[in-house]
Amino acid sequence: MISPIPLEGEVAVEPVERGRPGKSYWQESWERLRLNRLGIAAGLVLVFFILVAITSPILAALFTHTDYRTIDLANTFARPLSAGHILGTDDLGRDELTRLLFGAQVSMGIGFLSVFVALTVGATVGLVAGFYGGLIDGLLMRFVDMILAIPAIFLFILMALLFKPNAITLALIIASVGWGSIARLVRGEVLSVRTRDFMVATKALGASDLRLIGRHLLPNVLHVLIVYGSLYLGQVILIEAALDFLGLGITPPTPSWGNMLTNSETFFFHSSWLVVWPGITIFLSVLAANLFGNALRDAFDPRLR
């Protein structure tokens, strides 16, 4: 007889250590994020712009007492800090601050809608392609390659000419290119998660494909989506401003940071503040989105630092 591994008798139970309750990946990431001062500051700047966008009509009514369309030809090119116009007025005597407040609606609204659409489509395509592999993966990813092979700015211009742009179509136009790189990123992440044992183990307990993808795969790639979503927000704000600047986006009289820049460039030499204010808001919001995105990445994956 070969000697069996001794199994009889009482086996000591592993020592019980009972400290603080378990922290999830999300809780731990949040704690790391909280310690990143620059990241938190950037996040707060973003939150500030979001709040401004949501409350701009109220803010205008309470503080600037004017509308973004109210023309005052007797008071054009008022300097900043002049009576009643903290940031001055433009070539038609419209209050600059009011226009900036309403411009935030355009930038943030289009920004978030575009990010949401691009993330949803990109994540779905990436998850499906990565999970099933083979022919499905090949077809979907070649399609993505195709879209990303065309210079984006030409696509934007072409589509902006084809569809009369309003805020929603503009967001969709921008998202129609943005989802491609998200799909690629997600697929790459899925390829590494898919081969981990728990995917087989979960399949072995009888989970359907839908459950495997939605309940098990998605939470494991969510951090990629959050980080990229934040970084992509900065890009969208820039793209939107660029399209406005080219006259293909939001058109006057609706103010956007982009078309305010276009409008004021001709007056740059005698009223430079009209260029500076929208420039600063674009710069700040894009910088905040990028810094916050980087902070999120560091928080989710401290090894990358």
Added chain:
Amino acid sequence: MAKTVLAVHDLKTQFFTREGVVKAVDGVSFELDAGETLGIVGESGSGKSVTALSIMRLVPRPGRIVNGYVKLKDQDLTKLTEAEMQEVRGESIAMIFQDPMTSLNPVFRVGWQVAEPLVVHAEKKRPSALRDGVAMLKKVGIPNPDQRAKDFPHQFSGGMRQRAMIAMGLTTMPSVLIADEPTTALDVTIQAQILELLRDVNREFGTATILITHNLGVVAGMCQRVLVMYAGRIVESGPTEDVFAHPQHPYTWSLLKSIPRLDADRHEPLRPISGIPPDLLDVPPGCAFHPRCTFRVDRCSRDVPQLQRVGETQLAACWVTQAGTNLNA
């Protein structure tokens, strides 16, 4: 005689690779009786794991089951649709994997995961499933299960995770439990605990268990019957005691000679098996073991031996022992 719960007949699973067809499982037949523990031993690449994955229909691409059937009670699993198979997985047959460190989803609490089969199969609501999950964690010997259920996998040690995996497999009271090298990734003391647990589970729930391992000591301690696999085929099978006492296939014989035994003569040297396992893309003709076999005769390199009764209780696929030669003389 106990009732058969699982019957595998002439199962062939092949991997269609660029380099050629790999016959990972090549005509495997066996039966598993209710409440029994059956051991499958063999070295890496002998087809043990692929056999298990074939039963679960989880063979990864480019692998495919090309022949044979797997009958669970009266249901032929190879004929089910994927949706029907999802009902079987986790409900009637549960599987435990080798590496408990990676077999749990890192983003979910352990209790949540242990309860998942109930949510999937018994259509229980999460809270009641969670209660059953905690009860099961307690049964598999996790101290403080109410608290530990709220922990994440990284807070569990390897042994604890394997206990959680076993709990997960058992929540639905499956009739068959397949444990694929459940202790290979654990250290020795924890191994003993997990095996003890599997034994208790087998006794308490009457779950028929297939224990896949390359550790002969584990088989000796756990299994009533054993199958020995080599290059995708079963080369010997029989009651564990008989197979270990007088192996009827030279491969089993060599395996037993190559490991230390408490009851062996202390001065007898261990004898490693010479050579390497065959390349499954290019399996030697005849008996796949013949190039490494010390007993081989001419016929071994020509004809493939079939599994036949040798001795009173054993089956062996060997021309030498089938001709009446006694390996153990």
